[in-house]
Amino acid sequence: MNDVKPSQEPDGPTGTLAFRLGTVGTLVTARFAAAVEDLGVKPKHVGLLSVIGSGAPASQQDVARTMGVVPSLVVTLADQLEELGAIERVRDPDDRRRHRLGLTPEGHTLLAECTARARALDEELTAGLSTAERDTLSRAMGVLAREAGLP
Amino acid sequence: MNDVKPSQEPDGPTGTLAFRLGTVGTLVTARFAAAVEDLGVKPKHVGLLSVIGSGAPASQQDVARTMGVVPSLVVTLADQLEELGAIERVRDPDDRRRHRLGLTPEGHTLLAECTARARALDEELTAGLSTAERDTLSRAMGVLAREAGLP
DNA sequence: GATGAATCGTTCATAGCTCGAATGATTCGG
DNA sequence: CCGAATCATTCGAGCTATGAACGATTCATC
Numbered sequence: 113m114n115d116v117k118p119s120q121e122p123d124g125p126t127g128t129l130a131f132r133l134g135t136v137g138t139l140v141t142a143r144f145a146a147a148v149e150d151l152g153v154k155p156k157h158v159g160l161l162s163v164i165g166s167g168a169p170a171s172q173q174d175v176a177r178t179m180g181v182v183p184s185l186v187v188t189l190a191d192q193l194e195e196l197g198a199i200e201r202v203r204d205p206d207d208r209r210r211h212r213l214g215l216t217p218e219g220h221t222l223l224a225e226c227t228a229r230a231r232a233l234d235e236e237l238t239a240g241l242s243t244a245e246r247d248t249l250s251r252a253m254g255v256l257a258r259e260a261g262l263p
Numbered sequence: 264m265n266d267v268k269p270s271q272e273p274d275g276p277t278g279t280l281a282f283r284l285g286t287v288g289t290l291v292t293a294r295f296a297a298a299v300e301d302l303g304v305k306p307k308h309v310g311l312l313s314v315i316g317s318g319a320p321a322s323q324q325d326v327a328r329t330m331g332v333v334p335s336l337v338v339t340l341a342d343q344l345e346e347l348g349a350i351e352r353v354r355d356p357d358d359r360r361r362h363r364l365g366l367t368p369e370g371h372t373l374l375a376e377c378t379a380r381a382r383a384l385d386e387e388l389t390a391g392l393s394t395a396e397r398d399t400l401s402r403a404m405g406v407l408a409r410e411a412g413l414p
Numbered sequence: 415g416a417t418g419a420a421t422c423g424t425t426c427a428t429a430g431c432t433c434g435a436a437t438g439a440t441t442c443g444g
Numbered sequence: 445c446c447g448a449a450t451c452a453t454t455c456g457a458g459c460t461a462t463g464a465a466c467g468a469t470t471c472a473t474c
Contacts, residue, residue, distance in 0.1 A: 124313035124374065128381040129388065130295050131313075132404050134306060137288015139331075139411040144281050155285060156431090162275035162282075173451065180290075182433055187453055201452095209440045209451040223275065230279040237280065240406045245399055252400045253283050255391045260290040307460090324422065333462055338424060352423095360422040360469045 133256070140237065147229045151222060152196055156181075158230075160189050161215070161223045164199060169212040171204070180262070198222050284407070291388065298380045302373060303347055307332075309381075311340050312366070312374045315350060320363040322355070331413070349373050 125131045145155050153161075156179075163178050164170065172190065176183040190213060193199045198219035204210035215223065238246050276282045296306050304312075307330075314329050315321065323341065327334040341364060344350045349370035355361035366374065389397050 123378070124316050125309050125378050125381040126313040126317070128378070128385050129401060129404060130291050130381050130384040131306070131310070132408060133284075133288045134292035134295065135288075135310075135331075135413065136404060136408050136411055137284045137286075137292070139413065140281050140407070141285035141288070143411065144285065155282070158276050159282070159286075162277040165275050166277070171451075180286075183452070184434080184454080185432065188432095207441070207451085211452065227274070227276050227279070230276040230281050233281040234279050237407055237410050238403075240410060241403055245403055248396055248399045249403045250280060252389075252392055252396055253280060253287060256291070256388055257283060257287050259388050259391060260287055260294065262286065262290065322422075334423070335425080335463080336461060339461095358422085358470070362423065 140233070144230060144233055147233055148226055151225065153193070153198075153222070153226070156185075157189055157193055158223075158226045160186065160193065161198065161219065161226065164213050164215055165220070165223045169202075169214045171210040171212060173210075175213060193219070196222070291384075295381060295384055298384055299377055302376065304344070304349075304373070304377070307336075308340055308344055309374075309377045311337070311344065312349065312370065312377065315364050315366055316371070316374045320353075320365045322361040322363060324361075326364060344370070347373070 141155055144158075148154070148158060159179055160175060163175050170178070172186045173183055176186045179186070190199060190201065190211075194201065196218075197216060199213055200216055201211040201213060204212045238249070241249065292306055295309075299305070299309060310330055311326060314326050321329070323337045324334055327337045330337070341350060341352065341362075345352065347369075348367055350364055351367055352362040352364060355363045389400070392400065
């Protein structure tokens, strides 16, 4: 009768979802960063690639909004990815203020490799979970993302 | 037969658990930071309070290890919390190199308030989830935390 | 007991990341 | 045609967290 809530967890903020999400997120991001370091990119770069990769070529403003960062940061990230030969900037003929960002063939390859490594990391992380739990977790993260103000 | 995997998710890294954990973590942390801002503390302070609050009084080195940060950062955080009157440093009589960190009565109150707000945030975030899903999520986060290298 | 090595807390300088304001080019609305 | 708005870019600044030095204290070995 005493294990209705089997929580052996500490009862401080450290035990709450909000807090744990932060610490685990930081840790996992660090691990992902280490996993793609040799490719010359960091998580933010991968995020940019991913945004560009899925969907129509977008302006840097759009990308910034989607990523939840400031446009000036997109400039820096895009500069570095362009230098890697992963993306290219094309002046939008319809509105020549805009730069439409697109993946180069090398960019597609890079994105695919990053995706593969992210998936591998997922496998490691969820090794201790059942398939049903993974699905629930995956779905819950989607809900949380929207709840936290993501597109 | 085509919805064996009902994933409408994008297939880039953005859709992976590892990546989403990072972005959601950052977002949630920002929201928690805003929630406790008027108390004069930031998430890292709350983490420190939480570590001190649960368990025997620990040295700053121990706290640093538990939090996964460098000892010099604990100095800064402890300074600010001490100035708030939330914690106190006591020279360990058994080993006078050490400072044992302890919560003051005000510190207990502050920690309790932070805990309450973290729980309230949890409620908001998981509003769209069933009770069973919340439990699974909670458990899964514990597994991930250990898997990612947390105590 | 003495003495060199190790540990604890602290200070300081520094690196990394991100933001915000200012600028120039371009487009839109009246 | 002209002022307001939008886009990309540059530049400077802020904040966090780190790592290397340093004094105080303890430990281990002789």
